[in-house]
Amino acid sequence: MAEAGQPIVEVVGLARYFDVSKPWLARVLQGQPRLTLKAVDGIDFAIRRGETFSLVGESGCGKSTVARLIVGLHRPTRGHIRFDGVDLTALGTRAAQAPFRRRMQMIFQDPFASLNPRWRVRDIVAEPLRAFALVATGETVAGRVAELLTQVGLSANDGEKYPHEFSGGQRQRISIARALSGNPEFLVCDEPTSALDVSVQAQILNLMKDLQRRLGLTYLFISHNLAVIDHVSDRVGVMYLGRLCEVADAQSLFRRPRHPYTRLLLDTIPDLAMTGRARGPVAGEVPSPIAPPPGCAFHPRCPHAGERCRLEAPALLEHDGALIACHGVEEGRL
């Protein structure tokens, strides 16, 4: 098993394309070509054991697809995902992947959709235990479920209830208990608090931090909310149209954003400190990922775009400890 600080998850050249063409007959009759949506288009990053690595970006940037690729809900079009040094993409069968899958679990955004309404909470939480045959008898299952529910701040008797008897925040606690039941080392959290009210969000974020400290968990945290990202993350990757444009540790990313898109995102955060800071003018919208702009995908919205940005996609290169994909930064213009 890897030591703290060693990568637990490594993603190399990961890409996932979706075929979004119309049905064959409609294509033939209307003379339309096949359409491919490049949801994730070649990204690399590594998550170190014990840290919280976050992906941030606007809708359609591919952050949730990355999460689903890592836990195996999608197969990658190309690229590799290594978990604890083992290339999961090379393990063909589900049976071969199962021991690794147990060690990674996922928490989803919508706690109303991710729990089976017909199951009692104890069965929901025990499902991974049964699926991975982690406990032998019914009695130990009950004990483990009670322990898990207490761990996430619910009472052991809550196991007898159904999901509809709980509020959104409590349901998200159930999702967390379920995710923890297989004793995972790595949790993928896809917008875990976006559907919750702010005071409940604070409860869940605090719970996740406590659990991380107590159980030594590693998180991949996905959110569009930069203030939340700033609060939870050790390192952050900013995604735009299926690619990473900046990867840096959270402190330097938020104090000294380098990529123009990161700066734009930071500019859009409402000013709760009431400093009277004027928001930078933000123009344009995210282009369609079906027909992304050539060159750097951000160039149509970028105030610093030059000729090279229109033609050539920038590579993710290291500058002062951060990884940045920008010709401007590379040329020293920014």
Next chain:
Amino acid sequence: MALLEVEHLRVEFETRRGNLIAIDDVSLAIEEGEVLGVVGESGAGKSITGMAIIGLLEPPGRVTGGEIRLAGRRIDNLAYDSMRRIRGKEIGAIFQDPLTSLNPLYGVGRQLAETIMAHTDASPTAARARAIQLLGEVGIPAPERRIDAYPHEFSGGMRQRVVIALALAVNPRLIIADEPTTALDVSIQAQIIQLLKGLCREHGTAIMLITHDMGVIAETADRVAVMYAGRIAEVGPVRDVVKSAKHPYTKGLMGSIPIMGREVERLSQIDGSMPRLNAIPTGCAFNPRCPDGMARCGVERPDLMATGGPNRAACWLYAPLGVAVHG
């Protein structure tokens, strides 16, 4: 006289299991050209307050007490047709999801022109010209070419611009904006807020901005009302509410919001959750969760009272007796 005055508003939902009181004794006022933020978590009653004002409460919800006055004229007891003439003409509305606010079967120009002609004597040609002008005002590029496009041909941000154009079509005096940016991406959110604020300032339109997002309120509103369990917990100028909240709920709410650049290991959290409508605690509805609760809080319900600052809070901490105890 304020443009909109709401006094002692009470909204109830009659159900088989008894009456649920969704709004209980809410009073607020919006001045001409003012932006009043109404903030609260889900179930606080902020949207119901907005719906009661524009007369769009869905049955079984109904106003069972209090008064709503627009420019001095009582509007909560108007007949359906008279209220219809006020909606759109004097009070505009913007809702969260632009897709459900627009009719998918008609082009946006037709929907705009329809609104304009319903409330003014404009001819179809004049209405269409005004529609193009409006689309331009809300920042839709090449409005004369986009006017006949259907809602699905616009992106989410552009659709919300169309909805704003619809709300502003006949220059209403008040706009009720219920979570206008919640469905949008952060970079688009900022654009829409700036647009809404700029246009209303130009036209002198007042806004009641209903949202759960304190950040949006902090940037946009002049005054804020914080709602909790169907009542106003605190009201005051935006700066004072954000920076020096008085009500324990507002304090907790502000502490639980992650703020950029504020290095804290843990967010301060309010334990528990908002009570359900059928189980609102007696006394102050917040008392079971309140860190400063006193014996009185479980028995007697506080009304908004002076706090020594510009804010007013519904909390016994600020009662003449309470001040002595809690300093």
